Amino acid sequence: MAVVFEKPKALANVPLHYCPGCTHGIAHRLVAQALDALDCADNTIGVAPVGCAVFAYDYFNCDMQEAAHGRAPAVATGIKRVCPESVVFTYQGDGDLAAIGLAEITSAAMRGENITVIFINNAIYGMTGGQMAPTTLVGQKATTAPYGRQLVGQGSPIRVSEMIATLDGATYVERVSLHDAANVNRAKRAVEKAFRRQIEKKGFSMVEILSTCPTNWGLSPVEALNYIIKEQMLPVYPLGVLKEE
Amino acid sequence: MAICRIDTSACKGCGLCVNACPKGILALDDHNLNAKGYPPARLTQAELCIGCAVCATMCPDCAITVER
Ligand SMILES: Cc1ncc(C[n+]2csc(CCOP(=O)(O)OP(=O)(O)O)c2C)c(N)n1
Ligand code: SF4
Ligand code: SF4
Numbered sequence: 001m002a003v004v005f006e007k008p009k010a011l012a013n014v015p016l017h018y019c020p021g022c023t024h025g026i027a028h029r030l031v032a033q034a035l036d037a038l039d040c041a042d043n044t045i046g047v048a049p050v051g052c053a054v055f056a057y058d059y060f061n062c063d064m065q066e067a068a069h070g071r072a073p074a075v076a077t078g079i080k081r082v083c084p085e086s087v088v089f090t091y092q093g094d095g096d097l098a099a100i101g102l103a104e105i106t107s108a109a110m111r112g113e114n115i116t117v118i119f120i121n122n123a124i125y126g127m128t129g130g131q132m133a134p135t136t137l138v139g140q141k142a143t144t145a146p147y148g149r150q151l152v153g154q155g156s157p158i159r160v161s162e163m164i165a166t167l168d169g170a171t172y173v174e175r176v177s178l179h180d181a182a183n184v185n186r187a188k189r190a191v192e193k194a195f196r197r198q199i200e201k202k203g204f205s206m207v208e209i210l211s212t213c214p215t216n217w218g219l220s221p222v223e224a225l226n227y228i229i230k231e232q233m234l235p236v237y238p239l240g241v242l243k244e245e
Numbered sequence: 246m247a248i249c250r251i252d253t254s255a256c257k258g259c260g261l262c263v264n265a266c267p268k269g270i271l272a273l274d275d276h277n278l279n280a281k282g283y284p285p286a287r288l289t290q291a292e293l294c295i296g297c298a299v300c301a302t303m304c305p306d307c308a309i310t311v312e313r
Contacts (some may be wrong), residue, residue: 001246001248001313004296004298005298005311006311007311009306011307016306019257021261022258023305025305026303026304026305168271180303181303184303208284220260221259221260222264
């Protein structure tokens, strides 16, 4: 018999602190699987965000650096320019990347920094207790939108991947989702491709991963996959490659 | 022949594997909580496992190992 699935080596052997069923854990595993597949963990430097993934620096068997809220792409830029032969990635939530850090991600993509960005879109601020994010769906409830996000006054969600794909500096942008095993496997291929392209010096790559926050969505982990991601997020955030060149 | 092993101490009882298993042979064990206080996933009919690893693919905590 052969092992068909086991914990990847690049994932540290410590329990993740995430809530039960939170798909941040799946996204972490996909990053680790990519580092294993490309055999590059020893030469990789990750940048952790502020948000629920703040402890990501403890979860990977590669070098890690913590950044101030939203500033991971700027920190990653500095690291990559000093260590151009290292594989450099950021792992950021949508509050981190699409709100306070929108300038940093936009500028890093504009400059065409040869880094990989793993963008976790769960349409809410998880760590701080469920406030509205720029990615929150119209009608979706948040502690700061108790009646649901209102189109008039609060606008409709930013589609970050579409926006970043308009920048010449971005060479690979794909949106994937974790709502079932087939999509997790698609996401796995996208994450690995983003890292491989960086190693091939093809420039800025970003994978947006639709992810859950069962705790702040007020749903069970299974309901979170079905009701929010599948039925409500997919129509607003269509999956697929937005740019590859 | 396939073997699906669940590290019940790492499990958080989220149920994503139970929901995903195409053979419907996983269940949360509400009667034997683990040290974290969660009802761990267990195989109800291990001999029916086909080793597809769909459960492990959906587990956020890497609590499942599959051999085939
Ligand atoms: C400068 C600064 N402003 C605000 C905060 C508070 N804060 C911490 S995490 C967070 C948002 C996190 O949301 P997201 O990036 O979507 O990650 P998630 O927790 O959902 O994974 C905010 C606003 C902070 N830590 N630092
Ligand atoms: S608060 Fe939400 S995003 Fe944060 S760990 Fe819990 S489920 Fe995941
Ligand atoms: S998916 Fe993992 S953590 Fe969730 S119930 Fe199954 S074994 Fe436990």
